Amino acid sequence: MNILFVWMLINIDYFKFSINNCTFVDKYVDKYNKILLMIRNRLFNTKLLVVGLLLLISSSCVKFPTPGPGPEPGTTIPTDFNWKTVHDVNINVQVPSVSGIGDNYIRVIRIYSSPMLKDGSLVVSGAAKPGSPLVVKLTLPTALSSIYVQEILPTGKRTVQKVEISSQQLNITINNSSAIAQPLQKIATKASFTSPSIPIPANYDVTLGATGSTTILGFGSGQSSAYGNTYKSYYIPAGITRTASTNMSNYLGHAILYVKGTLNLSSSTMSLNKSSIVILDGGSVIVKGLGTGVFDANIPIVYLQQNTNLTSSGIVEFNDGITIVNKGTISIVKDMKMNVASTFYNEGSLTITDSKSGVFITNSSTLYNSGIINTPKFNITTNASVVNDPSGKITAKTYYQTNGTVMDNFNEIVATTSLKTDGGATINNYCNIAANLTDLQGTIGNLFEGSLWESQTFKINNTTMNMNGSSMFLTGNITDVYGMNLLSSSGTYSVFKCTGNVPDLRYAASQVNGKIEFVHTNLVIGSSGTNGSLLYEALFNNNGSILSKVQTKNILASTCNDAAGQIEDPAPEIIDNDEDGVAAEFDYDDNDPNVAFVSYFPTETTWGTFAFEDLWPWKGDYDMNDLVLGFRVKLYSNSENKVTSMDFDYNIRAAGSSLILSAAFQLDKVNASNVTSVTGEPVLGTAPFGVGSNGTESGVNLAVIPLFNKVRDIVTEEYLSFLNTLPDSYITTPDKSVKIIFANPVNLSDLNMSSINFFVITNNLGETNRGKEIHLPTFLHTTKADVSYFAGKQLHPTDKYKFDDGMMWGIMIPETFNYPLEFQAVDLAYLHFNEWALSGGVDFNDWYKNLSGYRDDTKIFTY
Numbered sequence: 074m075n076i077l078f079v080w081m082l083i084n085i086d087y088f089k090f091s092i093n094n095c096t097f098v099d100k101y102v103d104k105y106n107k108i109l110l111m112i113r114n115r116l117f118n119t120k121l122l123v124v125g126l127l128l129l130i131s132s133s134c135v136k137f138p139t140p141g142p143g144p145e146p147g148t149t150i151p152t153d154f155n156w157k158t159v160h161d162v163n164i165n166v167q168v169p170s171v172s173g174i175g176d177n178y179i180r181v182i183r184i185y186s187s188p189m190l191k192d193g194s195l196v197v198s199g200a201a202k203p204g205s206p207l208v209v210k211l212t213l214p215t216a217l218s219s220i221y222v223q224e225i226l227p228t229g230k231r232t233v234q235k236v237e238i239s240s241q242q243l244n245i246t247i248n249n250s251s252a253i254a255q256p257l258q259k260i261a262t263k264a265s266f267t268s269p270s271i272p273i274p275a276n277y278d279v280t281l282g283a284t285g286s287t288t289i290l291g292f293g294s295g296q297s298s299a300y301g302n303t304y305k306s307y308y309i310p311a312g313i314t315r316t317a318s319t320n321m322s323n324y325l326g327h328a329i330l331y332v333k334g335t336l337n338l339s340s341s342t343m344s345l346n347k348s349s350i351v352i353l354d355g356g357s358v359i360v361k362g363l364g365t366g367v368f369d370a371n372i373p374i375v376y377l378q379q380n381t382n383l384t385s386s387g388i389v390e391f392n393d394g395i396t397i398v399n400k401g402t403i404s405i406v407k408d409m410k411m412n413v414a415s416t417f418y419n420e421g422s423l424t425i426t427d428s429k430s431g432v433f434i435t436n437s438s439t440l441y442n443s444g445i446i447n448t449p450k451f452n453i454t455t456n457a458s459v460v461n462d463p464s465g466k467i468t469a470k471t472y473y474q475t476n477g478t479v480m481d482n483f484n485e486i487v488a489t490t491s492l493k494t495d496g497g498a499t500i501n502n503y504c505n506i507a508a509n510l511t512d513l514q515g516t517i518g519n520l521f522e523g524s525l526w527e528s529q530t531f532k533i534n535n536t537t538m539n540m541n542g543s544s545m546f547l548t549g550n551i552t553d554v555y556g557m558n559l560l561s562s563s564g565t566y567s568v569f570k571c572t573g574n575v576p577d578l579r580y581a582a583s584q585v586n587g588k589i590e591f592v593h594t595n596l597v598i599g600s601s602g603t604n605g606s607l608l609y610e611a612l613f614n615n616n617g618s619i620l621s622k623v624q625t626k627n628i629l630a631s632t633c634n635d636a637a638g639q640i641e642d643p644a645p646e647i648i649d650n651d652e653d654g655v656a657a658e659f660d661y662d663d664n665d666p667n668v669a670f671v672s673y674f675p676t677e678t679t680w681g682t683f684a685f686e687d688l689w690p691w692k693g694d695y696d697m698n699d700l701v702l703g704f705r706v707k708l709y710s711n712s713e714n715k716v717t718s719m720d721f722d723y724n725i726r727a728a729g730s731s732l733i734l735s736a737a738f739q740l741d742k743v744n745a746s747n748v749t750s751v752t753g754e755p756v757l758g759t760a761p762f763g764v765g766s767n768g769t770e771s772g773v774n775l776a777v778i779p780l781f782n783k784v785r786d787i788v789t790e791e792y793l794s795f796l797n798t799l800p801d802s803y804i805t806t807p808d809k810s811v812k813i814i815f816a817n818p819v820n821l822s823d824l825n826m827s828s829i830n831f832f833v834i835t836n837n838l839g840e841t842n843r844g845k846e847i848h849l850p851t852f853l854h855t856t857k858a859d860v861s862y863f864a865g866k867q868l869h870p871t872d873k874y875k876f877d878d879g880m881m882w883g884i885m886i887p888e889t890f891n892y893p894l895e896f897q898a899v900d901l902a903y904l905h906f907n908e909w910a911l912s913g914g915v916d917f918n919d920w921y922k923n924l925s926g927y928r929d930d931t932k933i934f935t936y
Contacts, residue, residue, distance in 0.1 A: 150879030151913035152871070156850045158886050158914075158921065159212050161827050162238060166207040166222060167246045174227055176203040178647075179712060180247075181225040181659045184211070186676055188221050188235065188529060191507040192468065192489040193678025196220070198670040199714040199821070200655065207714060210822035212674055213238065214887040216919035222247070225659055227647055230636045266441045266462065268398045268418035271351055271376045276300040277308035277331065286318040289348050291326030304349075304370065309334045311355055323347040327370040332356040339790065339804060342387060349374050352381040352401060359790075359805065362387030362407075368395050377401035377421065384805050386936065391415045399423065399444070404805070406430070406936055409448075411438040411457075419444045419465075427936070428923070431469070434459060442467060447678070451488075453478040453498075461486060463504075468678075472508070474498040474516075482506060484633075492528075494536075502526055502544075504633035511548070513538075520544035520567065523631035525638075531571075533557045540567035540589055543628050545638045549573040554581045559618075561587030566617075566626040568592060568638045577608045588617040596622040653712040661709070667717040674706040674826055675887040680722070681705065682890035685883040687730045687835050689847040690865050692876060695900070696893045698798045698934065700734050700784075700833055701727040703889060708824055715818030720753075721778065722810045727934065728784045729798035729895050732835045735761050737770065737779040739830040739855055742823040743815070745769040745776045753811035757786040760841035761834050768813075773856055778811060782841075798895040803936035826885070830855075833883070848874045849883045879910070886921050897932040904928060 168180045179200045187194035201207040201224075213220070223233040224247045236245055278298050281287060291305045292298070298305065305328045309315050313334035321330070323346050330336075333353040338360050343350075346366030352358055356378075363385055368374055374395040377383055381401030390410040391397060398418045403409075408430045411417050414437045422445040425431055431450025434440050434457040443462035451469035453459055458479045461467055465484050472488040474480060475496040483503045486492075492508035494500065494516040501519045511528035513536040520526060522543045531548040535556035538546065542565030550573035557578075561567055569585075570592040585591055591613065593604065601607040606620065613620045628638025648657040650664055657663040661671050675681045680703045686692075687699035707720040721738070728734060751768025762779035763771050770777035781787050788796060788806050797803055832848045832855070844859025850872050854860070862873075869875035874882060893902035900906045905917035905927055920927065 150910050152869075152879065154879060154910065154913045156875075156881045156884055156910075156914075158215060158884070158918065159826060160215050161241065161825060162211050162213050163242045163822075164207075164209050164211055165242075165244045166201055166224075167244070168201045168203055168206070168224055169247060170203045171226060178202070178227040179654045179656075180227070181655065181670075182207045183223045183225070185221040185223065186213070186217055187489070188219075188233075189487070189489060189507055189509060189527075190221065190223065190233065191485070191487045191505075191527075193676055195673060195677040196675075197672035197821070198661075199672070199710060200669070200712050208822075209672075209714070210825050210827075212826035214675070215914065216922070227656060228636070228639075229630050229658065230639055266418070266443070266460065268400075268420060268441070269373055269396060271329075271349070271372050271398070272303060273331070273351070273353075274300060274302045274306045276302075277306045278302060279305070279307045281307055281309050281313075281315060281319070283313050283315050284317045286320075288320040288322070289328050289330050290323050291328035291347060293325045296326075304329045304372075306331060309336055309356075319343075321345050321348045321350070322366065327372075329372075332358055335359070337790065339386065345374055349376065351376045352378060352383060354378045354380050357382040357384070359384045360387075361385065363389040365391050365393065365395055368393065372396075373398045375399075377403065379421070386803060386805055391417070406803075406805075408433060410435070411440065412436050414438060417441070419446060422446075423448070425449060428470075431471075453480065474500070505635075520546060523629075523633050525634035527637070540569065540587075542567055542588065543631075543638075544568075545570065545628055545634055547572075547637055551575045554578060554583060557581065557583035559583075559585045559589050559591070561589050563588055566590055566628075568624060568626055568628055570594070570624065570638070574604055575609065578612055579608055583612060584615065585612045585618040585620075586615040590619045590621055590624065590626045592621050592624045594622065596620070598622065655712050667711050668709045669712045670710045670714070672708045672710065672821065679705070680724075680889055682726070682886045682888070682892075683831050683849075683883065684886065684890055684892055685833050685847060687732050687734065687833070687847070687882075689835070689845070689874070689882045690862050690868055692880065694896055695880075695898045696729060696798070696895060697884065697899045698727045698892045698895065699730040699732075700725070700736065701797075701890065701892050702736065702831075704831075706824075706826070706829065708821065710821060711818060713818070714821055716815065716821055716824055717818050718812060718814045719824060720810055720812050721780075722808060723780060724808045725781075725784055725787050725796070725806050727798050727892060728788075728796040730835075731794050731838075733838060733840065734784050735779070735782045735834040735836070737762060737777055737832060737834075739773075739832070740776040740778070740813075740824070741828045741830050741853075743776045743819055743828075745773060747816050747819070748776050749814040749816045751778055751811055751813050754780070754787070754809040756780070756782060758782045758841075761836065761843040768811075770857075775855070776813075777855055778813060780809075780811065795895060797936070798892075798934060800894065800934075831883075831885070847882050849885060850874050850881045888921070890921055891923065891928075891933050891935075893932055894934050902929055902932040 166182050170176055182201050183198045184196050185194045186196055199207045220236050221233050222236055222245055225231045289307055307330045309332045311333045316337045321343055327347050329349045331351045333356045335357045342362035343360045344364050344366055375397045377399045379400045383403045386406045388407045389405050392412045394414045396416045400420045402421055403423045405425050406427050410433045412435055416439045419442045425448040428449050432448045433452045435454045437456045440459045442465040446467045449470045451472045453474045455476045461482045463483045468487045470490045472492040474494045475498055477497050479499045481501045486506045488508040491510040493512040495514045499517045502524045503521045504524055506526045508528045510530045512532040514534045516536045518538040520540045522541050524544045526546045528548045531551045532553040537558040540561045542563030544567045546569045548571050554576055566588045568590050572594045575593055595604045597605045609620055624640055627641045630636035630639045651666040653666040653669055655669040660669050662668040683702045684697040685700040703724040703726050705722040708716045709718045710716045748767050748769050756764055756779045762782055765771040770779055790804050792804055830852045832846045835845050836842055843857050846854050846858045867877050869877055893899055903920055905920040909917045909920045
């Protein structure tokens with residue numbers, strides 16, 4: 074028996090004595106009781122538990138309440154500080170009349186938080202006409218300095234303007250003449266490649282249950298299937314959640330495990346040796362990691378049907394010529410690696426969540442993508458190749474390609490930070506590429522008819538770009554140039570357009586040859602100074618190449634180029650199936666007149682975070698991890714910019730509390746009677762939240778939308794006392810969602826984050842009281858709150874959800890928040906938190922970001 078474990082058993086009474094001789098809040102008593110229970114049952118990592126237990130004793134033997142962070146002596150949190158990382162901005166977007174387009178035609182307005190427009194940064198969309206502006210109150214991060222407002226004309230032509238957030242009221246008039254065109258996303262629906270199939274038996278050789286360790290073995294010599302199966306088949310039926318050891322280290326003939334239910338091996342790395350795993354429709358597999366050994370069958374090693382899930386908290390790596398087919402959903406925390414002539418067919422979705430990890434295609438491996446890939450890093454190296462199909466989209470923070478690799482892009486690639494190439498890479502762009510920085514070194518880029526490559530900043534060295542007729546490259550600044558070869562052999566013009574600065578090209582060993590119009594919008598004619606035409610003129614008049622300040626060659630709009638080069642507008646031809654006035658091309662659902670646009674908080678692809686302490690009305694340890702809930706709001710509006718329904722997506726990231734936590738949000742400007750239905754994740758139980766027939770909480774006039782009565786109702790995978798707050802204790806938590814349909818449409822401005830009032834209810838074990846609500850500062854309690862809790866003198870006189878020294882119990886952050894470890898106060902983990910609070914939110918309004926010098930990573934939970 075482990076010596077440390079024996080020591081703990083002997084000293085249980087000592088720990089109990091320590092508990093009984095300290096003054097504790099209920100939170101710590103319950104934590105101790107659970108730890109003692111774990112000692113009895115050995116449900117722990119021994120070293121980790123001892124450290125946690127000693128920390129609890131040392132940190133909890135204090136007078137009630139524990140002080141937690143607060144202002145240092147001689148400093149003060151401003152009494153009116155609202156603890157908000159966001160603010161409301163009133164926006165009024167006016168659109169002008171355009172010759173040839175009637176004022177009765179709707180113009181689509183989209184507002185983004187990023188200049189790329191293609192990185193999921195959409196915040197709001199709506200309709201405007203000359204004389205009928207889009208008027209909306211947006212909730213935006215206080216750290217955001219600019220927004221980007223795009224107008225889409227009925228012809229498809231698009232313009233965008235950068236608008237500085239200089240006040241709480243922004244009056245914007247679209248200026249078509251000076252705006253910069255931007256690209257369109259339009260995705261096809263059918264893959265052009267055919268992925269391999271895998272046999273699905275009518276009868277399985279072995280059926281597995283939830284329990285009982287098993288080694289997946291194939292047929293031995295002289296053995297065969299009673300059902301005629303080529304490979305020995307194992308089956309986990311629907312409705313079964315198997316957590317027992319399932320060893321895939323087969324040494325006999327090839328075997329296949331079919332999963333229709335759930336295989337949960339979250340603490341084990343699965344190694345596939347002479348075996349395959351097939352996830353059938355509705356099935357789910359959860360592992361710590363996934364790898365390969367010997368593989369001798371000519372079938373995929375991993376195969377996901379539609380409506381399936383594969384989740385891994387560790388690295389997934391495939392080697393030695395194997396094949397993977399994904400038609401479902403793959404979610405990986407760490408790296409996804411394809412190595413040594415392996416092939417991956419992605420027809421579903423692949424997501425990498427760790428900010429330092431990515432997708433790596435290398436050593437002659439191939440990726441065929443007709444689905445969605447979201448990853449921090451996307452690397453193609455050493456003779457690998459990628460085909461991004463007409464329905465495929467790849468979004469990465471950094472894209473890197475080198476060593477004889479080939480990318481064939483038939484739809485969309487987005488690199489939100491940088492797209493870099495080196496060492497003989499080839500990129501064939503048939504559709505749309507967007508990058509914040511494009512840095513091409515020793516590369517061949519082929520731009521085909523109707524394609525667009527867009528970049529905010531451009532660097533190029535010893536690179537050839539072959540621009541076919543009607544292709545376009547659009548950039549802001551060009552910062553580094555040597556050996557730039559822009560070539561075209563087409564009979565029609567292509568356009569290379571720069572809207573910023575261009576360095577001197579006289580000594581850059583560069584050329585522009587063929588029918589290419591090089592448009593430099595800041596060109597100074599006759600000058601040899603900055604952006605002077607004399608710095609560039611020698612490169613032109615070669616086989617039709619042109620240097621222009623204003624574009625003269627028209628590039629017809631395509632589904633890939635977003636009319637970025639179209640300077641001659643055709644008459645609008647509008648298809649509008651639901652007859653709501655919004656063209657089908659720009660209508661979110663052109664078969665439903667109630668849904669034309671969708672708006673988001675924080676943005677289309679990012680999530681915000683609610684982080685709470687649980688000891689209100691008293692202070693706690695302020696690790697801000699007692700409940701951490703990721704969320705995203707989607708608002709569906711009609712052509713009159715009225716919201717007809719909304720989605721609230723959420724994920725319980727962490728729960729470092731031994732209290733029973735419940736959560737809901739109140740729509741402060743919507744009556745419960747105006748809600749037709751609330752569907753999606755059901756609320757289990759009837760207390761503390763009971764729901765009425767329409768899904769809102771019963772007995773409340775305003776619309777209160779309960780999410781859960783207990784954390785464990787949502788996170789059903791077994792965990793110990795704390796969820797994802799102690800080191801080396803991460804489990805994957807599920808994304809959930811509720812949809813709210815309104816009886817009468819609601820104003821967009823009445824559903825911004827100032828009117829979505831999220832709150833938590835706390836109870837001791839065994840209690841289901843409704844009254845102890847914890848809200849963010851500035852928000853009011855619901856009518857079911859027990860106001861007797863407000864009587865304590867320790868509470869702030871003007872806001873009962875702040876302590877008398879100004880500290881809060883809850884905060885909302887407009888992005889995914891890397892919260893502190895258990896017992897680590899937020900001001901120790903985030904080094905500028907105190908400066909932000911003491912300045913009333915003026916200084917370091919981006920304190921929560923992962924920037925240099927902003928945080929102590931040793932005090933932050935990682936997975």
